Amino acid sequence: DLGSLVKMFKGEEVEQKSPGELKASQASSTPATPASTTPAGQPASRDFSNVESNIQGSNKEKWKAVTSLGQQAGAKYPQLVAAQFALESAWGTALSAKNNFFGIKATANEDATTSATTEVYGGQTVNIDARFKNFDTPFDAVNHLVTQWYKDFKGYKGVNNASDKFAAAQMLKSEGYATDPVYAESLTRLMNEYNVAKFEGGGYVGGKYNMKSI
Numbered sequence: 525d526l527g528s529l530v531k532m533f534k535g536e537e538v539e540q541k542s543p544g545e546l547k548a549s550q551a552s553s554t555p556a557t558p559a560s561t562t563p564a565g566q567p568a569s570r571d572f573s574n575v576e577s578n579i580q581g582s583n584k585e586k587w588k589a590v591t592s593l594g595q596q597a598g599a600k601y602p603q604l605v606a607a608q609f610a611l612e613s614a615w616g617t618a619l620s621a622k623n624n625f626f627g628i629k630a631t632a633n634e635d636a637t638t639s640a641t642t643e644v645y646g647g648q649t650v651n652i653d654a655r656f657k658n659f660d661t662p663f664d665a666v667n668h669l670v671t672q673w674y675k676d677f678k679g680y681k682g683v684n685n686a687s688d689k690f691a692a693a694q695m696l697k698s699e700g701y702a703t704d705p706v707y708a709e710s711l712t713r714l715m716n717e718y719n720v721a722k723f724e725g726g727g728y729v730g731g732k733y734n735m736k737s738i
Contacts (some may be wrong), residue, residue, distance in 0.1 A: 579616045587718045597670035601689035607714040621656035623665050630657035645704045
């Protein structure tokens with residue numbers, strides 16, 4: 525029902541980014557458009573678009589850095605992690621919370637920032653305020669993403685099981701990671717544009733990148 529969906533997106537009573545639970549909650553619901561709300565006792569929405577990210581440089585350099593972080597966290601398709609970073613945070617310029625590049629929402633007891641967000645259901649746009657998880661470092665955010673969505677997690681078959689990175693992008697969408705109807709296509713476009721073959725040399729050697737400063 526609508527109440528359950530709103531709770532889900534506010535991080536209440538569900539473990540955010542547990543794909544099996546999220547998918548089950550979404551499967552039987554087609555919500556109406558609620559008014560934008562802020563949870564009781566939570567701070568007003570904050571704009572993190574000006575937060576300085578530890579991931580610096582050109583888009584090419586950021587892509588290499590996040591690809592390496594994804595690989596270190598155990599992603600079979602770390603380029604997909606980089607594509608999610610680019611898409612979800614506008615290349616690290618529009619964070620939903622501290623070091624949160626992936627729009628990861630917080631559970632009720634986690635350190636969080638309340639920010640405005642937009643979801644799409646059945647072609648209908650839903651604007652709400654939601655609690656987004658704060659992370660101490662960029663790697664913490666990447667590791668959270670990879671642990672709960674790329675690896676097998678609580679009965680969910682992670683996207684590491686996909687046949688290739690493009691199938692993994694489709695799997696993210698089908699398993700309920702995002703409500704954007706063209707989410708997988710957007711990730712595919714980014715992976716085609718920023719093909720890892722273009723980045724040989726310049727610090728990216730054998731899948732490794734110097735991340736000591738991140």
